Amino acid sequence: MKNSARYRGRFAPTPSGPLHFGSLVAALGSYLDARAANGQWLVRIEDIDPPRCPEGAASTILRQLETFGLEWDEEVMWQHARGDAYQHALDRLIQLDLAYPCSCSRKQWQGFDIYPGWCRNSICDANKPVAWRLRSDLGERPILWQDRLFGEQQFDPAELGDVVLKRKDGLWAYQLAVVVDDADQQITDVVRGLDLLDNTPWQRQLQSALQLSQPRYLHLPLVVTAEGQKLSKQNLAPALVEDEQEVRQQLFQALEALDQTPPQELASEPPATQLHWAVANWSLARLRPTAHRLTPSLRSAGD
Known part of the structure; x- marks a missing residue:
C-alpha cells in the first residue's frame, strides 16, 4: 500500500555513542530531501537495546543535530516507550502464522x-527461553521495489533467513520496531545508508503482512575509510567536533560527500546559511552511487 501523504521523513539513530561524520551525512541527506520537498523531518531515537546505549548518548546526539542546524518537527519519538505497539504487531x-517461537541458539x-x-x-x-522469528518463506516473495538512487531491487526474504522480531531476553529487535514506528509516524520517505538496503525486504514483508503503508526508499552511499571500511561507531569512528569553525567545515564536507558541489565560499x-543553500x-x-572516502583531515577530526 503506497502512502500518498505529504512528505514525512525521519532520522533514526541508535544512541550507542555520539554522531560521527558518516552519521552526519545520513542525517543531512534525509534532512535535505525532506526540506527540499517542503516536507517534515522527524527524529526518532532507536534505544530498544539498553546495553548498547550508554547514558547521555541520546542527549549528545540531539545536541549535535541542533549544533549543525538540523532542526526537527514534532516531538522526538523514543523506542524504549513503544513496547505495547510492538507487542500488538507481534x-x-x-x-x-507468520511469527513463531524459536529456542535455537546461534551456536x-x-x-x-x-x-x-x-x-x-x-x-x-x-x-529454553525463546525468541520470536518472522516466517520469511511465507507471504509476498520475492520483494520488489524501486530505490530512488540504486534503481530496481529484488530480494527473496527466505534467502536472507527468518529474522528475529523479539529477542530471548525480551528486548525488541530492529526490524519489527522500525516498521511499526515508520507506520505510526506516517513516514512517506526513508532516506538512510546503503548498509541497510538488505534490511528492506524484511521490512516490506512486514509492512505487507500488517497492512501498513510502504514508504519510498533512498539508500545513500556510505562514507568509508581509506581502506574501504564503513565509518561506524563499531570501528571507533571519531565523534563530530562541535567547535564553531569545525562545524562549518564538517557540514560543508558532508555536502560534498553527498555530491552537491557546494561553492567553496560556503565552507x-x-x-x-549552508543549509539554506543546500535545500534550495x-x-x-548529482548523487553518485559510489562510496565516499574520507579525506585525511576528516579521519583525524576529534582525535
Missing part, C-alpha cells in the same frame, strides 16, 4: 549461512 503476526546453527528454520513448525526445546558560512539546490541527480 500478536497480529502470530495470529497470521547451534553456526555452520549455516542463515538460520535453517528448525523451529518453524514445532519448537525444538520448550524448556566558511554558518550552518543556517538539493539534487538527487
Whole structure:
C-alpha cells in the first residue's frame, strides 16, 4: 500500500555513542530531501537495546543535530516507550502464522549461512527461553521495489533467513520496531545508508503482512575509510567536533560527500546559511552511487 501523504521523513539513530561524520551525512541527506520537498523531518531515537546505549548518548546526539542546524518537527519519538505497539504487531503476526517461537541458539546453527528454520513448525526445546522469528518463506516473495538512487531491487526474504522480531531476553529487535514506528509516524520517505538496503525486504514483508503503508526508499552511499571500511561507531569512528569553525567545515564536507558541489565560499558560512543553500539546490541527480572516502583531515577530526 503506497502512502500518498505529504512528505514525512525521519532520522533514526541508535544512541550507542555520539554522531560521527558518516552519521552526519545520513542525517543531512534525509534532512535535505525532506526540506527540499517542503516536507517534515522527524527524529526518532532507536534505544530498544539498553546495553548498547550508554547514558547521555541520546542527549549528545540531539545536541549535535541542533549544533549543525538540523532542526526537527514534532516531538522526538523514543523506542524504549513503544513496547505495547510492538507487542500488538507481534500478536497480529502470530495470529497470521507468520511469527513463531524459536529456542535455537546461534551456536547451534553456526555452520549455516542463515538460520535453517528448525523451529518453524514445532519448537525444538520448550524448556529454553525463546525468541520470536518472522516466517520469511511465507507471504509476498520475492520483494520488489524501486530505490530512488540504486534503481530496481529484488530480494527473496527466505534467502536472507527468518529474522528475529523479539529477542530471548525480551528486548525488541530492529526490524519489527522500525516498521511499526515508520507506520505510526506516517513516514512517506526513508532516506538512510546503503548498509541497510538488505534490511528492506524484511521490512516490506512486514509492512505487507500488517497492512501498513510502504514508504519510498533512498539508500545513500556510505562514507568509508581509506581502506574501504564503513565509518561506524563499531570501528571507533571519531565523534563530530562541535567547535564553531569545525562545524562549518564538517557540514560543508558532508555536502560534498553527498555530491552537491557546494561553492567553496560556503565552507566558511554558518550552518543556517549552508543549509539554506543546500535545500534550495538539493539534487538527487548529482548523487553518485559510489562510496565516499574520507579525506585525511576528516579521519583525524576529534582525535
